[in-house]
Amino acid sequence: MMKDIENREAINDMARELLRLMAAGTTHMVDDVRRVPAGDYLDEERFQTERTKLFRETPLVVAFTAELREPGSFKLHEETGVSVLVVRNEQGQAKAFVNACRHRGAKLTEEPCGKQKRFTCPYHAWSFDLNGALASLPANNLFGDVDKATLGLVELPCEERHGMIFAVLTPGAAMDLDSFLSGGEDLLRGWHLERNTLVGRRDLETRANWKLALDSYCENYHFHVLHSADFSYKVKNCAHHVRFGDKGQHWYLAWPSKSLEELRNVPESEWQDVHSHFSILHFIYPNTIMALYPETLSVKQLYPGASVAEQNTKMAFFSREADPSEEVKQLIQNRFDVFYKVLQQEDYWVCGGAYKNLESGMLPEILFGRNEPALTWLHDALDEGVGVKPAEKVREIIAA
Numbered sequence: 001m002m003k004d005i006e007n008r009e010a011i012n013d014m015a016r017e018l019l020r021l022m023a024a025g026t027t028h029m030v031d032d033v034r035r036v037p038a039g040d041y042l043d044e045e046r047f048q049t050e051r052t053k054l055f056r057e058t059p060l061v062v063a064f065t066a067e068l069r070e071p072g073s074f075k076l077h078e079e080t081g082v083s084v085l086v087v088r089n090e091q092g093q094a095k096a097f098v099n100a101c102r103h104r105g106a107k108l109t110e111e112p113c114g115k116q117k118r119f120t121c122p123y124h125a126w127s128f129d130l131n132g133a134l135a136s137l138p139a140n141n142l143f144g145d146v147d148k149a150t151l152g153l154v155e156l157p158c159e160e161r162h163g164m165i166f167a168v169l170t171p172g173a174a175m176d177l178d179s180f181l182s183g184g185e186d187l188l189r190g191w192h193l194e195r196n197t198l199v200g201r202r203d204l205e206t207r208a209n210w211k212l213a214l215d216s217y218c219e220n221y222h223f224h225v226l227h228s229a230d231f232s233y234k235v236k237n238c239a240h241h242v243r244f245g246d247k248g249q250h251w252y253l254a255w256p257s258k259s260l261e262e263l264r265n266v267p268e269s270e271w272q273d274v275h276s277h278f279s280i281l282h283f284i285y286p287n288t289i290m291a292l293y294p295e296t297l298s299v300k301q302l303y304p305g306a307s308v309a310e311q312n313t314k315m316a317f318f319s320r321e322a323d324p325s326e327e328v329k330q331l332i333q334n335r336f337d338v339f340y341k342v343l344q345q346e347d348y349w350v351c352g353g354a355y356k357n358l359e360s361g362m363l364p365e366i367l368f369g370r371n372e373p374a375l376t377w378l379h380d381a382l383d384e385g386v387g388v389k390p391a392e393k394v395r396e397i398i399a400a
């Protein structure tokens with residue numbers, strides 16, 4: 001199994017801060033309780049604005065390097081309503097195209113992923129190469145006079161960075177990942193996500209607004225209550241929080257296991273397998289949660305469903321080894337199955353009930369505690385993203 005040789009310094013920093021918080025019996029907090037109007041989860045107009053501003057105009061993680069290893073590898077990303085073909089071309093670059101034939105709009109493929117040299121339309125066999133260029137147009141002489149050079153696939157801004165492939169689902173839009181990810185790039189680079197190996201994927205749909213489901217990933221206040229059977233090895237109400245990005249829109253958290261205490265009296269120079277004593281959760285705005293463990297990465301991406309009251313969670317889980325054995329893959333699969341059941345039967349069950357209560361109109365608002373900083377950060381960033389109201393202030397950690 002992989003040891004925590006990646007991001008050693010950052011991991012030690014997290015361990016040191018967690019040990020300090022544990023000794024003080026506290027957690028990172030923000031300055032005040034945050035109130036969220038129920039309408040943020042119910043309002044149709046806001047929902048449509050989110051679909052545009054957050055899911056069409058913001059860089060999204062549309063794939064991971066590990067999902068597109070070889071030239072010709074592709075993945076379909078359709079969760080936003082735009083059918084996007086993410087492809088690795090012959091030169092090894094990641095590209096994103098609208099999965100729509102330039103003849104009469106048919107989808108070039110409906111396979112969720114695969115590998116091929118060209119995309120040939122099932123309707124009249126126009127075919128496109130891995131750079132999106134129209135490579136062949138059958139019966140060209142009969143079709144009429146068109147300039148093939150102008151009939152390539154509609155391309156979307158796309159860039160691969162730190163093992164993730166980002167795209168903005170608006171043709172011609174600017175994408176500035178330097179500022180988007182500022183302050184977090186060293187850490188993200190250090191995880192070497194590009195070395196990971198995909199083990200499996202699964203979806204989880206629930207009747208609830210997508211943000212309510214996303215909220216359930218942002219705090220550990222609920223661990224010893226909702227997940228009392230599974231998380232008793234975790235330290236209660238203790239978490240390390242750091243935000244990054246040009247707008248403070250992303251963050252990472254570290255949640256300690258009780259076993260971290262074992263390191264308290266060991267000199268740092270002798271610390272081993274430090275990451276095995278806590279989980280690290282990254283949030284990449286607006287919808288990607290990555291839980292990093294020494295051997296595994298599990299990704300949850302939450303999308304608005306067909307209505308304001310529906311969401312779709314796409315999950316993928318990876319080995320952090322480049323070439324894991326079948327035994328390791330099975331172990332990861334088993335671990336993920338347990339985790340999936342917990343999410344489905346506990347987190348998403350609560351979420352579905354809470355959403356019904358919000359829909360009943362009986363609750364004016366819900367609350368995020370000072371001890372749930374990532375929720376406040378998330379909703380400040382989402383509010384700013386949709387321009388509903390300016391974030392009142394940047395809320396940094398002020399107490400511990």
Ligand code: FES
Nearest residue numbers: 101103104121124
């Ligand atoms: S719609 Fe694709 S070839 Fe006609």
Ligand SMILES: [Fe+2]
Nearest residue numbers: 216222227347
């Ligand atoms: Fe949970």
